[in-house]
Amino acid sequence: MSKSLLSFKYLTFDVVGTLIDFEGGITGCLAGIAAETGTTVDGETALALYRKARYDTDAGLFPDDLVRVYGVIAPGLGLPADRRYGERLRDSAASWSGFPDSKAALARLAQRYRLIAMTNARRWAFEHFSRELGDPFHAAFTADDTGTEKPDPAFFQQVFAFVGREGHGKDDILHVAQSQYHDIGVSRSLGMTNCWIQRRHAVAGYGGTIEPAEFTVPDHHFTSLAGLADAVDAAAGQVVPA
Template sequence: MTQFRPKYVTFDCYGTLTNFDMAGAARRVYGERLSPEAMTGFVEAFRGYRLDEVLGPWKPFLEVVHNSIERSCKRIGIAFKPEDAQRIYDEVPTWGPHPDVPAGLSRVAKEIPLVILSNSMNNLIMSNVEKLGAPIHMVITAEEVGAYKPLMKGFEYMLDKLGCGPEDITHVSSSFRYDLMTAYDLGIKSKVWVNRGHEPANPYYEYTEIKDIGGLAAAVGLETALKRA
C-alpha cells in the first residue's frame, strides 16, 4: 500500500461506487425473449458498444444507451424498440452503492475531499451520489465536460477545476479501459484499482489494488492516522 496522501481523491462513479447494473437491466428487459446463451452474448455486446459510443463527439447518455442497445439487437438478431432502451436508462438513477461504499467513503471523506468524474448527465448523477452515504466535494459529469471517459478531456477539465496537477490526486476506479489507462497516460502516479471483477488485473498501469472501498483509507495513507485518532 502506498502512503502518498493526496490533496483530492477522485473517483469513477458508475461501477466503482454505484452498483451500475446495466447487465441486470438488460436481462430484465430481454431475458424472456432470449435464450441464456443469446442473453450472455447480448450483455457482452451491450458492454462493448457502450464503450464504442462514448469515444466520439459527446452525445446525451440516453443516446449512448439507445445506440448501444440498437446495435446489440442487430448483432443478436432481435427487433429493437426505443422504449426498451428508455426503460434501461430510466433504471440508472435508482441504483445505489455497492455495500462497502458508504462506510469506506466516509472514513476517507473526514480527511480528504472526494471528487467524482462520471460518464453521466447533470440531471442523472445526483440521485446516485445522494445514495453514496458520504459527503462529495465536487461532481463533474461528461455533460459538463463535453466528453466521456476514456478521453483525456474530462481528466484535464477536472484538474483545472480543482487547481491542481496529476501529482496531487489519487484516482480510484474499477475500470482500466475507462479510467486507469487514461490516468496513467496523463501522469497520474497514484491510482487505485477496485477489483470488482469487471476486468482482469493489468500491473503495467502501476496501481494499488483493493478489493473494495473499505481498503481505500490505507491506500491513501490514512489508516495509521485514523487508528491513532
C-alpha cells in the same frame, strides 16, 4: 515507490463501475425484460454485446445512449427490439445501486480527503448516483460539464484547473477507478498517482468496460473500495473496522 496514501488532499473517482454497479444495473434490467417476454439472458454475454455496441463510432452520451445500444444488442439476446425497452434500460440508471461497500467507504474517506467525482455519465444520471452514494462529493465533473469523456486528457485538465483554484495541484490527487481503459492508463500518462479498484477480480474478462490496449500496473491496488478505506485507516494508525 508509491506515495503514501496519507500524502493526498483529494481523491478523484470514476463513478460508473467503480462506485455504482452499472453491470448489475444493465443485466438486471435486461433480465426483467427477458422474463416478461418469455426468455432468459446470460449476463456475461449481454455485457460483451453491450461493450461492443457502446463503443461504436456513433455512440452518444451515457446513459442516454442505452436506447440506441438496446436496439443493437436485443436481436443477439433474443429480445424484442422495441424502443420502449431501450428507454426502459436508459431510465433504469436512476435506480442502479452502489456496490455494497461504496457508501460507507466514501463516508470514511470523506473524513480525510476532498472527494471529486469524474464521470462520463450525464449530469441527470450523476445526480441519482450521488444520492445513492450519500452525496459525499466536494465537486463533480460530468460529460455535460466537461464537453468530453474520459480517457480524453482534457477531462482531467479541467479537474486539475479546479484543484489549482483551490491552491493545490495534481500531485495532491489520488485517482481511484476500476477502468484500465478510461482511467488508469490515462492518469498514469498524465503523471497522476492512481489506485485501481478491481471490481471484477473474481470474474474473467472486462465485462461491460472496453479492454485497454495495454495493462497499466497501478500505484495502489484493491479489490474493493472498503479495502482502500481500510488501508488509509491503517496508515493513519487507526483501528480498521471489523
